[in-house]
Amino acid sequence: MAVRKLPTERPRPAAAGPGVKPEVYLKLYEKMLRAYFVEEQCRIFVRAGKCSFYASARGHEKVQIAMSMLLQRGKDWFFPYYREKALMVGLGMPLDQIFLGMLSRQGDANSLGRNMSEHFSSRELRVISPTACTGTEFLIAVGMAKAILADGRDEIVYVSGGEGSTSEGEFFEALNKAQHDRLPVLFLIQNNGYAISVPQEQQTHSRLDEVARGFGMRSVRVDGTRFTEMYHTLRPLIEDVRRGQGPLFVEAMVVRIDSHSSSDDQTKYRDAKDMEEARRKDPLAHTELRIRELRLLSDQEIEEWRARVKTEVEEVARRVDALPYPDPSTAIADIYSPNRVVVEEGEPAHLSDKPITMVEAINHGLSEEMQRNPKIVMWGEDIQDPKGGVFGVTRGLTEKFPGRVENSPLAEATIVGTAQGMAIGGYKPVVEIQFGDYSFPGYMQMSNEIPTLRWRSASAWTCPMVVRVAVGGYIRGGRSIRRPPRRSTPTRPAGTSPTRATPPTPRDSSRAPAAWTTRSCSSSTKACTGRCTRRPRSRGPITSFRSARPAP
Numbered sequence: 001m002a003v004r005k006l007p008t009e010r011p012r013p014a015a016a017g018p019g020v021k022p023e024v025y026l027k028l029y030e031k032m033l034r035a036y037f038v039e040e041q042c043r044i045f046v047r048a049g050k051c052s053f054y055a056s057a058r059g060h061e062k063v064q065i066a067m068s069m070l071l072q073r074g075k076d077w078f079f080p081y082y083r084e085k086a087l088m089v090g091l092g093m094p095l096d097q098i099f100l101g102m103l104s105r106q107g108d109a110n111s112l113g114r115n116m117s118e119h120f121s122s123r124e125l126r127v128i129s130p131t132a133c134t135g136t137e138f139l140i141a142v143g144m145a146k147a148i149l150a151d152g153r154d155e156i157v158y159v160s161g162g163e164g165s166t167s168e169g170e171f172f173e174a175l176n177k178a179q180h181d182r183l184p185v186l187f188l189i190q191n192n193g194y195a196i197s198v199p200q201e202q203q204t205h206s207r208l209d210e211v212a213r214g215f216g217m218r219s220v221r222v223d224g225t226r227f228t229e230m231y232h233t234l235r236p237l238i239e240d241v242r243r244g245q246g247p248l249f250v251e252a253m254v255v256r257i258d259s260h261s262s263s264d265d266q267t268k269y270r271d272a273k274d275m276e277e278a279r280r281k282d283p284l285a286h287t288e289l290r291i292r293e294l295r296l297l298s299d300q301e302i303e304e305w306r307a308r309v310k311t312e313v314e315e316v317a318r319r320v321d322a323l324p325y326p327d328p329s330t331a332i333a334d335i336y337s338p339n340r341v342v343v344e345e346g347e348p349a350h351l352s353d354k355p356i357t358m359v360e361a362i363n364h365g366l367s368e369e370m371q372r373n374p375k376i377v378m379w380g381e382d383i384q385d386p387k388g389g390v391f392g393v394t395r396g397l398t399e400k401f402p403g404r405v406e407n408s409p410l411a412e413a414t415i416v417g418t419a420q421g422m423a424i425g426g427y428k429p430v431v432e433i434q435f436g437d438y439s440f441p442g443y444m445q446m447s448n449e450i451p452t453l454r455w456r457s458a459s460a461w462t463c464p465m466v467v468r469v470a471v472g473g474y475i476r477g478g479r480s481i482r483r484p485p486r487r488s489t490p491t492r493p494a495g496t497s498p499t500r501a502t503p504p505t506p507r508d509s510s511r512a513p514a515a516w517t518t519r520s521c522s523s524s525t526k527a528c529t530g531r532c533t534r535r536p537r538s539r540g541p542i543t544s545f546r547s548a549r550p551a552p
């Protein structure tokens with residue numbers, strides 16, 4: 001809704017604080033009011049038993065709306081966490097979509113009622129569907145930024161979390177990778193001092209802005225309850241991110257005015273003084289105070305604005321509340337891609353009479369696929385030439401396909417988490433986990449995030465990618481940690497296609513990459529290549545079996 005024009009007869013100040021134009025401040029106020037009444041309405045829905053999960057953003061709204069004003073709607077990408085209703089309001093998500101998501105009603109474009117409430121998603125606004133897991137969004141955002149950098153676009157990836165989520169290991173991996181690759185990521189940590197009931201001093205030793213600085217990252221701490229300072233400090237820094245200066249870390253000090261969520265009662269662990277202190281910093285109350293001081297609106301106009309926005313919000317809420325739940329028969333749609341895979345086997349071309357290994361055959365297949373699909377990119381530990389992987393699976397590909405095969409940090413969550421982000425960004429990562437036993441740090445991504453993205457976003461977002469894992473074999477002579485076959489591990493969370501676990505012959509191995517990459521035409525695929533011995537497994541001519549392609 002357009003900001004109402006101010007009456008001309010009132011003497012207008014030049015700025016709402018140094019350098020902030022009155023219309024910018026009033027736009028902020030309008031959005032804050034809308035966010036406030038959305039929160040109030042959600043509270044009513046919770047009390048009525050209509051909303052299963054609610055996490056108030058009261059106390060965080062100013063920094064979230066400021067971010068929506070500093071970044072570019074429809075151009076930049078947003079990886080929010082579960083406490084970001086005000087960001088959605090700031091970006092202009094239609095109010096009915098906010099309530100449809102909160103009430104899980106028919107027409108909910110966030111997830112068709114599948115994801116938890118508070119987990120917003122929108123293709124139009126480039127808001128990527130989050131899960132409830134704390135800290136998993138960071139690496140995915142970094143992967144998206146890799147796609148942006150590879151394409152040379154001047155877009156920014158915003159990723160956000162609470163200070164508690166910075167204790168997760170993936171957070172540190174994300175800072176490391178983003179800074180190493182100088183990626184266009186804006187990390188926002190909204191520090192309200194509590195992770196449910198745990199105060200920050202029990203959580204982290206160092207100041208978070210200093211932690212980020214330790215990674216070599218540009219980093220600032222701002223008061224997230226005050227607009228002018230944030231606006232002035234962040235605007236040039238964000239433009240630097242857009243100009244390719246690398247990531248930016250922002251620790252915004254905010255307050256949590258309400259309990260952690262609808263399942264929590266903060267009076268059990270916060271004393272009255274602490275809660276009063278938070279209320280004293282209420283960002284909305286402060287904005288109204290400034291508007292009065294600066295004479296941007298009169299008391300009566302403030303009352304009118306409140307009444308107008310309240311009515312607008314309540315009307316939408318009432319309409320949405322009258323809608324039914326989604327048809328239960330749609331609940332299991334969108335788990336896999338609807339694209340069929342068509343494998344066309346051409347006449348095999350004779351390549352060699354020499355005996356070849358399974359590894360050589362897979363290498364050959366990967367090479368054919370990279371030739372065919374310029375969006376295939378690869379990373380993993382040691383996979384770059386001259387080593388070309390500990391089994392040599394990717395040997396020679398670095399030189400053949402410059403810029404598309406790279407060593408990853410020694411961090412499995414980074415390998416698969418960033419692959420997901422780059423896949424959302426339009427690439428087809430085919431990444432390697434060195435041994436099955438070492439895949440577990442990546443399982444948060446491989447079970448909670450990657451396989452559920454398509455389903456939980458109702459196909460708005462997908463991440464076609466391949467994770468190649470070696471299992472079994474290799475070192476002989478007694479049981480080694482590397483040897484136990486990993487076939488019993490969860491290779492098949494719904495939403496992931498496991499491929500033929502062990503291609504039995506070089507002939508099959510050569511064909512396997514085509515099947516992996518096409519099967520993952522829009523689903524994710526986990527390919528276990530068993531017994532990746534360097535010795536020839538069988539003798540016989542190697543032939544090329546191009547090609548597999550997705551059905552049109």
Ligand SMILES: Cc1ncc(C[n+]2csc(CCOP(=O)(O)OP(=O)(O)O)c2C)c(N)n1
Nearest residue numbers: 083132133134161162163164165194195196
């Ligand atoms: C991996 C994981 N562990 C635990 C939880 C349970 N949990 C949900 S929110 C939360 C606290 C998060 O606090 P913080 O990151 O500071 O964000 P805030 O909620 O305060 O905004 C916890 C422990 C979770 N969702 N995911």
